[in-house]
Amino acid sequence: MLGIYVHIPFCESKCNYCAFASFVQKKEIQKKYFKFLIDEINNFNLASDSIVDSIFIGGGTPSCVDVCYIETIMSAIKNKFKILKDAEITIEANPNSLNLEKLKIYRKLGINRLSIGVQSLNNNQLKKIGRMHNKKQVFDALKFAKKAGFENINCDFLLGLENSNYFKIKNMLRKIKNKVTHFSCYMLQVENGTLLEKMCKEKKIVLPDEDKTVKIYEKISNYLQKKKFFRYEISNFAKEGYQCLHNIKYWRRDNYLGFGLSAHSLFNNKRWANASIFDDYFKNKKPYEELLTNQQIIEEIIMLGLRCEIGFNKKQILDLGYDIEKNENFNNLINKNILIEKGDIIKTNPKYYGVSNYIISSIL
Amino acid sequence: MDRKDKIRNFCIVAHIDHGKSTLADRLIEKTGTLAKRDMQDQLLDSMELEREKGITIKLTPTRMLYEFEGEEYELNLIDTPGHVDFTYEVSRSLAACEGAILIVDASQGVEAQTLANAYLAIDNNLEILPVINKIDLPSARPEEVKKEIEDVVGIPAMHAPCISAKDGTNIDEVLKMIVKEFPAPKGDENEKLKCLIFDSYYDNFKGAICLIRVFDGTVKVGDKIKMMQTGKVYDVNEVGIFVPNTKSTGVLKAGDVGYLACSIKTIQDVCVGDTITDANNPIETALPGYKKVQPVVFCGIFPVDGAKYQELKDALEKLKLNDASLQYEPEVSQALGFGFRCGFLGLLHLEIISERLEREFNLDIITTAPGVYYLVHKTNGEVLKLSNPSSLPSPVEIDYIEEPMVKANIFTPPEYVGAIMELCQEKRGIYKGLTYLEKKRVRVDYTLPLGEIIYDFFDSLKSRTKGYASFDYEMADFERSDLVRVDILLNGEKCDALSIIVHKDKAYSRGRALTEKLKKIIPRQLFEVPIQAAIGNKIIARETVSAMRKDVLAKCYGGDITRKRKLLEKQKEGKKRMRKIGSVEIPSEAFMSILKLDDGDK
Structure with a gap:
């Protein structure tokens, strides 16, 4: 089975905290980009006999570009690959760029999962981080989505915004929890070179300290689980049967192909990425390409597995030559119940998800 | 004219940064000892660290030839360190000389180490030649500084050459004065052999090399010699001089300064200050030698990677080869594993050793907080001498503890006296006196616990006096203290x-x-x-x-x-x-x- 990721690097405006490859561009660039993107898919000559069971159109804001581009992308993929009948096909969207008509077309194209960048329901907070939408538009978007026939909907939320506390966030989630099947909750990161970083330095925005945000995160995580949103990965919560198949591929190291600017791929233990600058992308430069070593594979299995509910299999890495039971730190973590052992499967105790980097680096 | 009459053995002493190494360079250049193309700045500072920090750590001798009134003279120069930590090295080189050039900065005047070094030279009965350096500086005030030398140091200075070592001004005058003012060495080359080892270093091919001053007799390749203190006997493989690299000459006679190699396997067999004599025809009484130097600052040094203990040990051994004052013994810490407790002459010495371990030996090390050693009087009458805090007995077993004190003298412009007294008071100092050396120069004397000085005394002093104060100290007695x-x-x-x-x-x-x-x-x-x-x-x-x-x-x-x-x-x-x-x-x-x-x- 194969996953496909398509990157749409365009937005109506750049959010203050965003450090991803996304640009506010004129129509001509978009035209050139999509032409190139379609060529990239058409000319791809690997894995054409694989069956695709997940497609993820991410960005940027895929919903802000003309819907005809999405249409051409979908048909290019369908021409190139065999797609499973009930494959999971996701598109990312901003509340303000969704309308009923657009959503209906998405459905017609076979898109069956919607991932909406809600981030917050507080208009002041939204404005402060440079989002273009407001609370009303979120509810409108959810209403349209239902009308268009979307049943599988994710909302992204950002924790750690200015003036937020547990009750405020819980209230937001409560208001929409019955309209969605999936939540992704991230902690706001102040990345280098972003406007947010500048604002923080100039004290134009005062973010709550990390400890406070982590406490909120833990409480929110408990709340969601009580409401039957099951935490299957550090930042992802889903109703039974609604985990994001495409996301899971990343953690399980299944094969996935990325098309478009800065898209990453993993295919049979080879990783590569497209350029993240338009000019380089148009020249077909591949800034990164690597056949993973045995050691790297082991490390990835542990690192990615411990981020998720599925964990990793001891036997699998033993077969690759790493006997983790001989690692003293590993045994300590098991004894302290920080890692949980169930047969051959090792998982992180969900209480310690937050510090999994620390845990992982101590056993690699 | 006797051979010895054409030899002059001298060293250069000064406060740190007054230009010792620069003058040494100029003398070497002027006498044509090295071709200009072989010259590099601070020639005698051979360690990378020395050049970088602009300090001299090791003694380095050089022989120069100089023609004066138709006669060729052999000038043996020994460059000395200026920092207070290395006073010991200075005193060693002085014993090998008959004269000392005392450099004084023309704008800064007499500083703490100027005085300390001048006194050392006087104690060693050396002829002192004051030289006023840096007259190229706009702030130079040579005449005042001359008077300062006379008043403060108490030696005649009116005829002191005024030079700029940097620009090469008046270097010739210094050379002339060396020949005219400094006495020629005494001694008899036909007498029984009597040499002083004033320094040593380790050479990977030749083994331990002794830097020697021959007082009486002659030593040549093939001779059987005896180290009087250790009693060991060796065959001489090589003797020679420094120009400034080693140059084999086959023989050294009374009055000469040079080196001697005789396949000595370990540097521990060479005791600096020891006397070398003829094994077959020994003298009876050795030269007075030196007081054995005692480290005053201690700290633990541990490898970051515990597996590198042996490498650290080897590195310390190698450093010890060239640095008799470095002491170390194994130490085990619960936290840091196996390492060494090391003793140093001062904080700069500690810093230099740890930097050399990291740079020259590529070791990652952990140094613990530096401390001094204490005399712990136990209730059962036992007296312990210890430097490691963790070996201090429990309070009930301790009657009282004594800590080492130093006599510090601080030279400063009068406006900073208040700030200095405040600092010394904070550091538990005991006021001893204040002397006006001249209108703009005051000497403040304090007795201070050494333990307080090694924290940040020097930096605080510099920052509170905007860098104008200079400081020198000597070890004093132990005093009882509530520690x-x-x-x-x-x-x-x-x-x-x-x-x-x-x-x-x-x-x-x-x-x-x-x-x-x-x-x-x-x-x-x-x-x-x-x-x-x-x-x-x-x-x-x-x-x-x-x-x-x-x-x-x-x-x-x-x-x-x-x-x-x-x-x-x-x-x-x-x-x-x-x-x-x-x-x-x-x-x-x-x-x-x-x-x-x-x-x-x-």
């Missing part, structure tokens, strides 16, 4: 490498500063880590490193896991530099943090 050990507990477990001995009145503030500092350095862990400072069982300060809550809740986008991998790589690297105290991981920098405790904590 306690402050221990640091991490998560309830004592970390021996972080213990310090301090005066009772300062225990609380030090303890607090230390816990605060450690809180900043120790990274957050999976659990809360209390950091406590304690005297015995009594907790005097506490800080807490709260548990780590989060490190990953960021988005992992579009399947890009390379960023995550890089982050993990970084974390893995960081772990290697961590030490485990019980269940707490602390970075190796923490152990050095005590050194810098007073930064910004005032």
Whole structure:
């Protein structure tokens, strides 16, 4: 089975905290980009006999570009690959760029999962981080989505915004929890070179300290689980049967192909990425390409597995030559119940998800 | 004219930065000892570190030939270190000379080490030639400085050459004065052999090399010699001079300065200050030699990677080859594993050794807080001499403790006297006196505990006097003092490498500063880590490193896991530099943090 990721690097405006490859561009660039993107898919000559069971159109804001581009992308993929009948096909969207008509077309194209960048329901907070939408538009978007026939909907939320506390966030989630099947909750990161970083330095925005945000995160995580949103990965919560198949591929190291600017791929233990600058992308430069070593594979299995509910299999890495039971730190973590052992499967105790980097680096 | 009459043995002494090495360079250049193309700045400072820091650490002798009134003279120059830590090296070189050039900076005038070094030279019965340097500076005031030398040092200076070593002005005059003013060496080359070893270094091919001054007799290749102190006998393989690299001459006679190699396997067999004589025809009484130097500052040195213990040991051995004053003995710390307790002449010496270990031997090391040694009088009458805080007996067994004191004299413009007295008072100093040397120069005398000086006395002095004060000290007696050990507990477990001995009145503030500092350095862990400072069982300060809550809740986008991998790589690297105290991981920098405790904590 194969996953496909398509990157749409365009937005109506750049959010203050965003450090991803996304640009506010004129129509001509978009035209050139999509032409190139379609060529990239058409000319791809690997894995054409694989069956695709997940497609993820991410960005940027895929919903802000003309819907005809999405249409051409979908048909290019369908021409190139065999797609499973009930494959999971996701598109990312901003509340303000969704309308009923657009959503209906998405459905017609076979898109069956919607991932909406809600981030917050507080208009002041939204404005402060440079989002273009407001609370009303979120509810409108959810209403349209239902009308268009979307049943599988994710909302992204950002924790750690200015003036937020547990009750405020819980209230937001409560208001929409019955309209969605999936939540992704991230902690706001102040990345280098972003406007947010500048604002923080100039004290134009005062973010709550990390400890406070982590406490909120833990409480929110408990709340969601009580409401039957099951935490299957550090930042992802889903109703039974609604985990994001495409996301899971990343953690399980299944094969996935990325098309478009800065898209990453993993295919049979080879990783590569497209350029993240338009000019380089148009020249077909591949800034990164690597056949993973045995050691790297082991490390990835542990690192990615411990981020998720599925964990990793001891036997699998033993077969690759790493006997983790001989690692003293590993045994300590098991004894302290920080890692949980169930047969051959090792998982992180969900209480310690937050510090999994620390845990992982101590056993690699 | 006798052969010896054409030899002059001399050294250059001065306060640090007054231009010793620059003058040495000019003398070498002027006498044509080295072609100009072979010259490099600070020629005699051969260590990379010496050049970088602009200080001389090792003695380096050079023979120069100089023609004066139709006669060729042999001038043996021994460059000396200027820093107070290395006074000992200066005194060694003085014993090999008949004269000393005393350089004084034309704008700064007489400084603390000018005086200290001048007195050393006088004690060694040397002829002193004052030289006023840096007359090229706009702020130069040579005439005043001459008067200052006469008034403060008490030697005639009116005819002192005024030079600029940097520009090469008046160097010839210095050379002439050397020949005219300094006496020729005495001694008889036909007498029984009598040489002084004034320094030694280790050569990978030739073994330990002795730097010698021949007082009587002749030594040549093939001779059987005897070291009088160790009683060992050797065959001489090579004798020669420094030009400034070694040059074999086959023979050295009374009055000469040079080197001697005789396949001595270990440097420990060469005792600096020892007398060399003819094994078959020995003299009866040895030269007075030197007082054996005693280290005054101590610290633990441990390898960051415990497996490198042997490498550290080898490196220290090698450094010891060229540095008789470095002392070390094995030490085991619960926190840091196997390492060494090392003794140094001072903080600069400590800094230099640890830097050399890192640079020249490529070792990652952890140094613990420097301390002094104490005399601990136990209630059972036993007296312990110890420098390691963790070996201090429990308070009930201690009758009293004595700590080493120093006599410090500080030279300063009068406007800073107040600031200096305040500083000395803070450092538990005892005021001894104040002398006006001239209108703009005051000498302040204090007795201070050495333990206080090694923290940040020098830096504080410089910053409080805008760099105008200079400082020199000599070791004085031990004095009884109210000292306690402050221990640091991490998560309830004592970390021996972080213990310090301090005066009772300062225990609380030090303890607090230390816990605060450690809180900043120790990274957050999976659990809360209390950091406590304690005297015995009594907790005097506490800080807490709260548990780590989060490190990953960021988005992992579009399947890009390379960023995550890089982050993990970084974390893995960081772990290697961590030490485990019980269940707490602390970075190796923490152990050095005590050194810098007073930064910004005032």
